[in-house]
Structures are given as structure tokens and as C-alpha cells.
Amino acid sequence: MTLDLRVIEICAGAGGQALGLERAGFEHELAVELDHNAAATLSHNRPEWKVAIGDVANPEVWNPADYAPSHGRQSIDLLAGGVPCPPFSIAGKQLGANDERDLFAWAVEQVSVLQPRALLLENVRGLSMPRFAGYRQHVLDRLREFGYSAEWRLLHASDFGVPQLRPRFVLVALKSEDFAYFHWPTPLGNVPTVGETLLPLMSRNKWRGAKAWARQANSIAPTIVGGSKKHGGADLGPTRAKRAWAALGVNGLGIADAPPAREDTFDVGPKLTCEMVARLQGWDDDEFWWEFTGRKTSVYRQIGNAFPPPVAHAIGKQIVDALAHRGHVRAVDPERDSDPIYRVLRDATDFLTARQIVNRSAVKLDDPEIDRRISILGSDFEIVKEQRSTGLAYRLLGFRGFVGQDDHIRHDYLRTKTSKVS
Template identity: 25%
Template sequence: MAVVEWDRWACDTIRENQKRGYPVVKEWPVWQGDVRAFDWSSIPEDIDLLAGGPPCQPFSMGGKHKAFGDKRDMFPATAEVVRRLKPKAFIVENVRGLLRPAFSNYFEYIKLQLEFPEACRKSGEDWIAHFKRLQREKTSGALHRTGLTYNIVTNLVNAADYGIPQKRERVFIVGFRSDLDIRWNIPDLTHSHDALLYSQWVSGEYWDRHGISTRKRPSVPANLENRVKRLSSSLPLASLKPWRTVRDALQGIPDPRKRKPHDFFNHRHQPGAKVYPGHTGSPLDLPAKTLKAGDHGVPGGENMMILDNGEPRYFSVRESARIQTFPDGFVFHGSWTETMRQLGNAVPVALARTIAASVGEQLMERRIQLEARARQQGVA
């Protein structure tokens, strides 16, 4: 096993939790540095799972949109690690911006590199020439007949649909080694916006659960009135749970402005939140906007919330960690800027667990099938 991370603050966060004996990361062998400089020969081939998130800045809506022209584009390095380790499966996560029309060809190129990791780029071959060669060899069937190949599934996922209190859309690229003959699809959705609207404006269960009296409940937003009427005339939504909101996520955590003694790590008030056009923060009774890797200056006010009285307030680091579904016992190392950057770059813990558990289940089922087949052949 190896945990490879170039950012020293993120590594320091892991190390600090290791020193505290936090069980999940206690035995992680952390290596700080560029993934291209890591000695992959120290990791055996045929590992079960490779998981990673290449830097999103080349494709992020807030980045420079250079894609293949950005030195931070680590998808070629990701394909190289897949080639070296030949994992049974891999999970790669990145921003929705990867699906922008301007990047469509490069996204197809990324998928082909991961599908055929041994068809490496030749000396002097630019990415476009490599892309065309991969396309030709894929359509000819030559790459499927020889060498290492993967069956690739890509999905655009909204974290809120899986119970994360945040509208965070991310692209997941999941691959299974072709010789395993595994058929996989993204896990079924567990939560929905309609179910939240029903619990708020039809049954009232949401407000009852939070102890908000009828007199203090807001009115149905005008743009949702027709949708709520439709929900009012239908049966209760039993198949999906309500989206989780900011209010849900922060339940039980004290207001950091009151400075009363509490047992929460990284929970200090950050002053200076302001509302202005385009910088509006997250409402309490919806999933949060996508937390971003910044502090005060993120463009849409994603790192602050709007309180019941209409005032803005920055999320504390602990509140941001709640929104990213990190456990309260996991601490973050560094300044406000560095910790918020770590959180803005993170995959929500509960979402990662859902995707990884689904992949792991398929690998385990396949292993059981192969072991059973081997036993039958041995008996025969």
C-alpha cells in the first residue's frame, strides 16, 4: 500500500492524525512528493485498487482551462501508474469542467489512455497524434487482442444525490481490468431534491425535526410553488431520502461566534463574510454550494452560509469538514487558507466510501467466483 501526495499541508494533516492515533490513517505509509518520482517498483502488480484525483485546475471552471497545455495535467502520469501496477480496478475523480465541449477530444483521449495503458505515447509524438493512433488501434481491435486493457465507465455525479450536504458535481472514471470480465455501474441514487421539498413543504417533517415552529418557517419559494403543488397531490416519496442540507450537517455543533467551551477541533469563527452580487453564500435549508479550494476570495461565496436572519458567516473549518462528511475526530493542519484549500480539493468521504465499496463488492464477488471455479476444476 502507498499514499502518495505532493501537497505538504495535506501530508501534515495525515501525519498529525497518525500521531493522534486516528484509526483510519494510523497505518498509512505517506510519501510526500510528485507521483512521477515515486518508486512504483516497491508496490506489487495486480493490486486490487488504485484511486486518485489528478489536479483539477487544468479543467476547473475557475482555472486557466489549458488542459493538456497545463503542466499540472497529471492524467498521463495516472495512465503510467496504471500501466506499471496493473490494478484490478481504478477510480479517478475530477471536476465537471472536464466534460466541457472545449475539452471533449482531450477527455476521449484520457479515457483511451486509461483503457489501453500499454499503448504509450512514442518519442516525438504529440497528444493529438497519440489520440489518433489510439482511435485507429481501438477500432481495428488490435489493442483488445493483446496487452493490458480496461473496461471504462464514466459518470457525472452530484454528491447531494448520495446524502452529502453539498451540491458537488464531479466526474468519476472507473475501470476494471478486462480479463476479470466485470460488469459495473454507478450505485443507485439514495437522496433527491423532491424528497427534500416534500419533507419541507408538504409533510413539514424537516422543520419539526429541527424544532422550527410554524410561525418561523419560511414561505415556499415562488419558483417552487408549482413543483410543491405537484408533490402535494402525490403519495409520499418513500424510495429516496431527502437531500441533506447545511442545517442537517451542522446539527449539534455550536455557533463558533459564541466562544463557549466545546470539544470540536478546528472550530473557530472567521470574521469578514460579506454578501455582494454573485457572492451570496449557501442557504441553510439546501445542500451547500460546492466548497472550493480558497478562503475569503472564492467567487460565489461558496465558503460561507446565510443565517436565518439573513446575515452571512464563513463556515468554520469544522463546519466545512462536516459538509465534506469528514468525521469530527479528524483534525486539519495548517492556517485557515491551507485547511480550506485541503477541504475544497477533497472528495466527500461518504461519497468516496459509496463508490469504493461498490467497486470492492464487484471485485470480491469476482474473486469468489474464480475461487469456486478453481475448486471445481480441481475436483474434476
């Protein structure tokens, strides 16, 4: 089948989002990935794709301007990617724009260069928290300046046939005339359990306990954690996750090389193989078939850090329909989820006291709480405080995050810690 919708995918990983978007109808113009092992998996499965390896924000790896519409070249149809999660992860410090690994705002800025018909970015659930309300609105503001409408949505992989929790926070943007036709994908309904999904693989070596194990593994899995290069070998996550895996009859203290043998017995249960983990991420032997390359730990991380292909497929199909203007038109509120204090400071032309902020935002907060909330915003934005006779006054200045600055701290971070970045 000839595909005529082109996508550039940044931070592409080992291909979870890539495969889902391909199945939805997109052809990869370019995939960019920092990790050599993940890039090797991409090239192994799609040798015809152009895969650029290195820091996605380094113009020597790829230059977005080279793909901008000019001299008869049309815009690409979709810019997509899963930019680094640590700046927003609940398990981390949630430094947001102050984290040298943050590329979300940089990716949004590339929309002004590439002028794609659509944008799809995904990240961890932490980005949906109140802590990042100002950050999220800054992203929407920038996209609106570029002529796009956009919306955030928390999606659960289990709603799309993937047998694990795996919440992901997704941003979709399109030109305003197209976004009116965009609708988030509808959940599919029943999702298979871990036991139902993995029984064929657990039975591969004729393990006698396979059916009893499958009956115990009678719910979906906790979120699979791929981990990073900073830590040791592959396992299924922190202590709490391992307890959840144990309740399903799975030993989360490592990854097995092969399924259980015929007479094997276990105190907790068998370990999963990489193939089993991939199956729980939505890869299968049919529509979402994929082959991973590299050593076991690397393969596990490639799989565990991926965006599940069925979820990418579901979102991709909705973007395709919106670009074709299929379906009914809907209304969108561009500030539905924004922080009212951020909005007031954003629109102000001078300093505002806490009382002025309360009056303009209609929030019912005392002065100390206003100061606390503004201090949170100060993690992502430059905010100046000035003492006045009526109390502290505040003014919001620039965004702290990396958007392409030559002198940003992320450049030193990458130069000194490239081997630890994943």
C-alpha cells in the same frame, strides 16, 4: 477487521478519498501527496500508513515499478487519486494536456506499470465538457490497450448525503472481466440542509439565533472551494458563491475561529468554522471522523480541496463488489461519449479533408466548423494541417500531455514554482 484489498493513492490530499476507500474495505499500501500540510494530516490520522511527500511523478518520491507485480508480489487492488484540477476547471483556461500541471494522462499510464485490478480517478466537472471529448477518449483508448474497460460518470456529492452541490467527474476502470460487474452507486435520496447539518455546531456556544439561522439555511450549500497557495486567506469562493452563501445566512468573506457566542448578531450571518466546512464536506463525528492539522488557512484548504469521504466510500464499495463479481453483468459501450471527429482522425493512416471527415463520421458540419473543432482537438493533440486543392487536410499525430517524458515543460514549472503548487 483485517483488510486484504490494497490501494495506492496518488495526490491524496488530506484524506477525503482515503477515508472513504478505507471504510469501503481498502488498506493503504502507500499515499503520495505534494503538500506537506496535507501529508501531515494523513500521518496524524493514520500513523501506520506509508506517506510519500513530493511530486507524484518524481521517481525519487516513489517509483511505481517498485509496486509492480513481480517475483511473487501480487498486483495492488486499486490505484486511486484526485489529480490536479486547474487544467480542466471551468474557472480557468481549460488548457488540458497543454497545462504543465496536468497529471491525468500520466496517472493512466501508471496502470501499465502497476497493473492494478482497478483504477479510480476523480476531477472537476470541466473535464466532462465537449472541449475534452478527445482527451477522454484518448484515456479510454489507452486503458483498453492495457486490457481494461473504463467509464466516466458525473457524480454529485448531494446524492450521497453530502449537503453541498460539488459535482465531480469520475473515471473507474477494471479488467474487462471484472468491469462487467461494476455499477455506479445509486443516489441515497434526501440530503440534509446546511441548517440541519450545522445546527449542533452553530449552537455549541449557546447562540440565541441558531435555530432561526438554521431555518434560513434550508437548502444545500454551493460547492466549497478550497483555493490554492497563489491566493490569500481562506474564504468561501468567488463573488457568485458568496451571494449563494449569503442567501443561506452565511458570511463567505472568511473563516471563523469559533462558533457564534450567545448574544452575537450579524448583518449577513455568521462565518463558518473549519469544523463546519468539514461537516459540509461529509466528515462527521462517527463513520467519517478525521482530525486536521496545521494553521486555519491550511486546514481550510485541505478540507475544501478534498473529495467527500461519503462519495469515495460509495464508489469504493461498488469497486469491491465488482472485484468480487457480485451482482449482475452489464454491457459497456467504450465509445459512448467520444468525439466522432477525433475517432475518425485517430483511425486514419493519412491526411483527411473536411469532406472526408464528414463522410466517415456522419456529422453534419460545414468546413469552418470542422476546422474549429479540430483546432480544439489541437489543444491536446499534435495535428498537422496541409493545404490541398480541395481545401485543408488534417492528420492527428501524438498526444501533447505529460505521460512521463524527461524533457517535458512540467519539470521546469515545478522547479521554479514549487511553493505555489497545490
